[in-house]
Amino acid sequence: MIITGKNHQFMVVLKQGEKLIESLTAVLKEKEIQGANLTAIGAVKDVELGYYDLHHKNYVKKCFEGDDYELISLMGNLSLKEGEPFVHLHALISDKEFNVYGGHLFELTVAVTAEIFVTPLGAMPIRKMDSEIGLALISDRREM
Numbered sequence: 001m002i003i004t005g006k007n008h009q010f011m012v013v014l015k016q017g018e019k020l021i022e023s024l025t026a027v028l029k030e031k032e033i034q035g036a037n038l039t040a041i042g043a044v045k046d047v048e049l050g051y052y053d054l055h056h057k058n059y060v061k062k063c064f065e066g067d068d069y070e071l072i073s074l075m076g077n078l079s080l081k082e083g084e085p086f087v088h089l090h091a092l093i094s095d096k097e098f099n100v101y102g103g104h105l106f107e108l109t110v111a112v113t114a115e116i117f118v119t120p121l122g123a124m125p126i127r128k129m130d131s132e133i134g135l136a137l138i139s140d141r142r143e144m
């Protein structure tokens with residue numbers, strides 16, 4: 001893992017075999033980042049994506065395994081959920097036939113690289129369970 005940058009923005013570069021959400025959450029926690037805008041590109045594998053079924057209040061999940069995928073676009077944010085830093089990401093990936101798949105990202109493994117751009121917000125959004133929706137949604141914001 002490489003971390004580079006100055007001022008407020010920085011970049012986290014993950015290497016082959018690293019799990020993106022696990023590694024990124026650890027970095028953001030260690031650096032005590034308070035909220036962030038997250039974007040990334042790269043090449044990845046073992047991608048688990050989800051589609052939230054509002055009527056059943058659960059995720060339909062699909063795993064993309066057995067090949068490498070371009071990580072065309074990854075975007076999301078850092079917030080606080082149940083007192084812990086929580087990374088919420090959505091991803092678009094493509095295969096060698098240029099088919100594109102996308103959804104809520106549960107986890108992926110780096111196949112080649114993951115170049116993640118972190119723009120701290122300076123304030124930690126807070127997620128609280130919304131029982132009507134069935135998800136912990138951003139409902140409050142705490143200033144640093």
Ligand code: ZN
Nearest residue numbers: 088089104105
């Ligand atoms: Zn999501």
